[in-house]
Amino acid sequence: MRRRLYVVLPDVASARQTANDLLLARIEDRHMHFLGRRDVSLGELHEASFLQKTDVRHAFFLGAGLGVVGGAVLGVILKMTDFGNGYNFDVGTLIICTVVGLMLGAWASTLIGVSTPSVALKPFEEELEAGKILLMVDVPHSRVEEIQALLERRHPEAERKGIDLTMPAFP
Numbered sequence: 792m793r794r795r796l797y798v799v800l801p802d803v804a805s806a807r808q809t810a811n812d813l814l815l816a817r818i819e820d821r822h823m824h825f826l827g828r829r830d831v832s833l834g835e836l837h838e839a840s841f842l843q844k845t846d847v848r849h850a851f852f853l854g855a856g857l858g859v860v861g862g863a864v865l866g867v868i869l870k871m872t873d874f875g876n877g878y879n880f881d882v883g884t885l886i887i888c889t890v891v892g893l894m895l896g897a898w899a900s901t902l903i904g905v906s907t908p909s910v911a912l913k914p915f916e917e918e919l920e921a922g923k924i925l926l927m928v929d930v931p932h933s934r935v936e937e938i939q940a941l942l943e944r945r946h947p948e949a950e951r952k953g954i955d956l957t958m959p960a961f962p
Contacts, residue, residue, distance in 0.1 A: 793822070794935050795955035798926040799918050801948050803833060806924040810836055812945050813928060816938065822929040826912070828919055839927065843909065850904025851897055858896015862889040911955065925952075 800806045806825055813823055824839040842848060866885030873879070915925050926949075930938045935954065942949050 792932045793929040794932055796926075796928050796930060796935070796938065796942075797915070797952040797955070798928065798942060799915065799950040799952055800924045800926055800946070802922070803827070803831065803836070803924060805946065805948055806836055806926060807834070809926060809942070809946055809949065812941065813938070816941055818928060818930060818938065824927040824929075826915075826919065826925040826927070828922060831922060831924070833924070839925075843927065844912070845905055846907040846909050847901055847904040849910065850900040850907065854900020854904075855893050855897040857900070858892040858894070859889055860892075861896065862892020865892065915952070 798809070800809060806827075810820070810823055810825075814820065820837050823837050824843055825833050825836040826839040826844065827833055863885065866880075866888030869880040869884050869888065870882070912919075912925070919925060928938070939951065942951070
């Protein structure tokens, strides 16, 4: 289980030195994610991925849930309605409507989530616009205090901005 630490660094040079210190502390590069303003070149630093910058994950699960509910409601309505032509929908219709609702809801909401910035990054917008660099580092639960102490000792310019306790299984 990993925890995501959020740290704001003043510039790219500080971010590069922080990354080197974390590498020496045996935090792999793939667990460090840097984010800056669009016009700031991060160089060789591991930039935050598409999934970390946008709200795709949240939108997917929300859309899938709403799609399942909507599809199930449509299936129940079709099952309970008598169309007068002698044809009655059965349980298979309910299942098909639910599955199609799930797929359509997930697809449509993901299209929206792609263009929406991540809700988790909202508190950092002002600092990113000011030219600062956000570091999101995923560390094992047992090493959180150790890494925080390392950052405080080696990088007093770094601002700790919190810990995300619900680290997703896929970054």
